[in-house]
Amino acid sequence: MTNPASIADTDHNALADLLMNNSLDHSSDDIDDLTSDNSNYATLTDALEQTVFESFDDGLYIGMMSGTSLDGMDAVICQFNHDTGDTENTSNKENTQPPMQLLATYSQDFPPRLREVLLALCQPNGVNQLVPETDEPNSELDWFGWASREYAEFASEVVNTLLQQANIDAESVLAIGCHGQTVRHRPQMGFSLQLVDANIIAERTGISVVSDLRRRDMAVGGQGAPLVPAFHQALFGASDHTRVILNLGGIANITVLPAASENAEDKLQNVVGYDTGPANLLLDAWTALHTDNSYDASGAWAQSGIIIEPLLQQLLAHPFFAQSHPKSTGREDFNLAWLQDELQTFDQTSVYTRYSSADVQATLTELTAISASAQISTFIKTEENSSVYVCGGGALNDYLMTRLRAHLPHSTVMTTDHLGLAPTWVEAVAFAWLARQTLMGETGNLPAVTGANKGVVLGQVCFA
Numbered sequence: 001m002t003n004p005a006s007i008a009d010t011d012h013n014a015l016a017d018l019l020m021n022n023s024l025d026h027s028s029d030d031i032d033d034l035t036s037d038n039s040n041y042a043t044l045t046d047a048l049e050q051t052v053f054e055s056f057d058d059g060l061y062i063g064m065m066s067g068t069s070l071d072g073m074d075a076v077i078c079q080f081n082h083d084t085g086d087t088e089n090t091s092n093k094e095n096t097q098p099p100m101q102l103l104a105t106y107s108q109d110f111p112p113r114l115r116e117v118l119l120a121l122c123q124p125n126g127v128n129q130l131v132p133e134t135d136e137p138n139s140e141l142d143w144f145g146w147a148s149r150e151y152a153e154f155a156s157e158v159v160n161t162l163l164q165q166a167n168i169d170a171e172s173v174l175a176i177g178c179h180g181q182t183v184r185h186r187p188q189m190g191f192s193l194q195l196v197d198a199n200i201i202a203e204r205t206g207i208s209v210v211s212d213l214r215r216r217d218m219a220v221g222g223q224g225a226p227l228v229p230a231f232h233q234a235l236f237g238a239s240d241h242t243r244v245i246l247n248l249g250g251i252a253n254i255t256v257l258p259a260a261s262e263n264a265e266d267k268l269q270n271v272v273g274y275d276t277g278p279a280n281l282l283l284d285a286w287t288a289l290h291t292d293n294s295y296d297a298s299g300a301w302a303q304s305g306i307i308i309e310p311l312l313q314q315l316l317a318h319p320f321f322a323q324s325h326p327k328s329t330g331r332e333d334f335n336l337a338w339l340q341d342e343l344q345t346f347d348q349t350s351v352y353t354r355y356s357s358a359d360v361q362a363t364l365t366e367l368t369a370i371s372a373s374a375q376i377s378t379f380i381k382t383e384e385n386s387s388v389y390v391c392g393g394g395a396l397n398d399y400l401m402t403r404l405r406a407h408l409p410h411s412t413v414m415t416t417d418h419l420g421l422a423p424t425w426v427e428a429v430a431f432a433w434l435a436r437q438t439l440m441g442e443t444g445n446l447p448a449v450t451g452a453n454k455g456v457v458l459g460q461v462c463f464a
Contacts, residue, residue, distance in 0.1 A: 060077055061433070063078065063177045063429050063431040063433070063434075064177065065427040066110070067427065068249055068251050068281050070181070071294065071295065072107055072108055073110065073155060075105070077166055078429055079103060080099065080432075081100070100235060102425065106161060106165060111154060114154060116130070118183065121195070125140070127140045147195055151180070151181055152198070156204035159205045174436075174439065175208045177213070177459075179211070180195055182195075185332060187224060192224045194214065198210075198212075198460070203464075208439075208461060212460040213458045216458045217452050219456075220453050222451050225275065225328035226275065226328060229271055229446055232245045235421070237257050242256065242258060242379065242381075242386045243387055244256050244411075245389050246390045247427065248279045250281035250284075251277070251281060251330060252394070254272075254376060256376075256379045258270040272325065272448065275328045275329045278371075279368045279372075280394055283302070283394075284296075285335070286364060287361065289336065296365075298399065299399025300398075302364070302365040302399050304358050305360070307362045308353070308363045310346070311350075311363050315367050318333070326450055365400050368394070369407055372404065373407035376408060376411070380408075380410065380411055382410045387412045388408060388411050388413045390404070391415065391421075393424065395424075438459045444456075444457065
């Protein structure tokens with residue numbers, strides 16, 4: 001397959017030559033005169049149909065995601081059918097072709113030093129705690145540049161390993177959708193910073209890269225998050241009952257997909273999605289602080305503890321939980337330092353309460369479960385047949401899933417495996433889909449979700 005960049009150059013030049021020839025042959029300023037000759041009109045139409053955006057309808061895409069939990073980088077190779085980008089046709093029952101084929105997956109932990117620097121950059125002035133090694137930066141802005149380069153080099157290695165293991169040629173891949181690493185998300189200030197150098201990835205892999213996917217939504221008044229509900233609607237939206245997709249990454253977020261209706265536009269307006277609070281971010285941080293593990297496997301440690309109800313109520317008093325949607329959050333609001341401050345306050349006001357570190361883990365698990373389920377319950381009628389599909393790393397936390405089912409007794413709670421996509425790969429596939437939307441010139445945001453005043457094409461493209 002020819003590299004997409006060369007397709008773009010060839011088609012652009014052919015179209016430019018055709019338009020130039022037409023302008024020389026026709027002296028009239030009326031554009032209709034350009035199409036008065038049927039043969040010229042047919043040629044012009046053919047050229048337009050062969051432009052780069054049309055040629056990106058089919059083909060392979062790579063999606064990459066490293067979430068708020070910073071546990072590693074996930075990458076997938078997938079292929080979408082013609083209708084997957086059209087959120088208005090998700091209920092087309094005549095289309096029997098699978099909307100998406102997942103061809104290959106790969107996940108790799110961050111190099112320890114890169115992860116350490118990324119965690120530091122996620123906190124204001126966090127790099128002040130870093131001890132620079134030889135030839136390393138000594139200021140926050142320099143660390144940002146260093147990490148952008150190192151992140152891109154690491155992402156390139158992940159892509160090349162994925163391609164090698166899948167035995168797929170880079171020229172067969174139309175684009176990479178790379179989210180980058182969020183180090184600051186300030187929707188109230190109108191910006192969100194994702195750290196990555198797409199130029200390096202394009203150069204090291206030979207594949208065009210779509211990145212910087214949040215800021216265009218913010219430019220039209222949106223939160224820039226969450227972005228995956230548009231993908232959820234495109235892939236999972238065809239149903240005769242309400243579906244809720246609950247993503248349990250570092251932060252928990254929901255997408256509420258209304259039952260299929262005849263009016264597709266109304267259905268899109270009724271899709272709801274927003275962040276509900278912390279998930280693996282706090283669970284992993286507390287586990288790493290008190291055990292030799294980086295995460296609480298299956299939630300076994302949390303299950304061994306006892307929920308501290310007064311502490312739970314104190315944590316739920318965080319202002320974020322009372323905000324109306326659209327809303328989004330991140331490490332700026334929920335982090336280990338915040339938790340330790342809350343515990344210090346709790347110790348001062350509850351001097352006679354004794355608890356263990358496992359009890360805190362149980363309480364944090366309940367915080368995730370109750371904050372998410374409380375929001376989900378507002379969209380589900382008890383008499384309605386509704387389903388909650390869980391994705392993200394939290395879907396593998398058996399105890400957390402048990403607590404969700406306890407708080408959602410009128411819904412069936414299961415993982416996205418039941419929708420044909422393993423929970424650990426949903427977000428990576430979403431960013432492959434977003435890259436495709438960008439190259440197709442299609443909108444990637446849902447204004448009803450992010451609060452944007454219109455749908456827009458997201459991202460910047462770095463052609464290989």
